Amino acid sequence: MPHPRFLVVFDADSTLLRNEVIELIADEAGRGAEVAAATEAAMRGEVDFATSLRSRVHALSGVPLTAFPRVIARVEPTPGARELIEAIHSRDGVAAVVSGGFHEVLDTIAPDLGVDVWRANRLSVADDRLDGTVSGDVVDAEAKAASLREWADDRRVPLRSTIAVGDGANDLRMLAAAGLGVAFNAKPAVRRQADLVVDPVDLRELIPLLP
Template identity: 55%
Template structure:
């Protein structure tokens, strides 16, 4: 069986000797490469090369061969340069579905930490958030504990926090590129609808969902309404929304940074760790260690 793949390498700088080393690592791993192309946007550089990989008779869908190739490239890559190995079928699909995490992915901040600052609890909430993102704590339990410290804050702190939020560099460009090409874009967040809503609407996202802060008599109660958006929910929404768009799961891309994103990264056609925790980088199909979220569009071929 022959598996058609595309190798996409990206870094702040990508010299010709580094390109040759990357090609040598791919060839040594069994890929027959086409001629590659170099692109860049002044912030980072990209090298893309198509190729074929021969798989064994037992590897019916090419998954084990693909995983082995990714490990080989990671082990023999170039410092400061990441390489994603992407099935050509995903990059060539007429429609693709992109699902992203929000905090520390679509945006640069963790919203719960910004809210906690108004309660004078930022340091302790930050410590809990980091432990949860490393997978050391149950996300739902940790969220309830962090939200509890917000009890009594006036509801208009949400407006103040919204003004503090900034998109990750390249986020708007990534969304615009996908949407202008006719693809679907969504976000799913363990954060809060009251902050996410205006951001999602401003970007023109197809779908979005987060947790809902309970507000009574103009103040936060320290509780969230309904079920928490945890790692299982994120994967569920990926499947649900992709099906609604008529897009096969193998043509989906998921991007996130923390343990709460692991299920959706594993379920997607390609799961991308964006400046992520070590456990997430280890589990993902591809990693982006650049500060620029629009590197994802080059991985997806958009």
């Protein structure tokens, strides 16, 4: 099988997806507004992402696993997501997602959108409820950059043929590692440092960037 021509790695929340999924889960605990404020600070780069994530996940303690179908039903792909992923595949590319969000949601959403490979955090569970902790290492800024490099290496795609797309401060290392780093729907710090800024919140705007 020939190697893919290029690799596109997306952030999930507020990039490939319109939502911040952790806020949807927090709504199930009645703590959506509190978690939303903390998420916004993390995305602006005002606090350490891993520390912030653990604090926000603690606020999810007690949410039952039965809530996840309701959460998944509320997740909205960003306009143009399916069309962009179809365009990636039609040009012999790979579509990937690396997220500070959660496998519990992404494992349903990603394959439905046609994503080829994805990585995210996992939530710990006790007695069929979230216990307020993350299982294993947090997917932070360095883990995102490492995922891009790993997936490119596995598929023999040179880094110059990679594109990274993200919105928050925890995407900056991934954007820097890629051949082209795109700020999409992005916070000011990301807009300043990315190679390219895309303003319309429609992923079809990225199709002309594909090799």
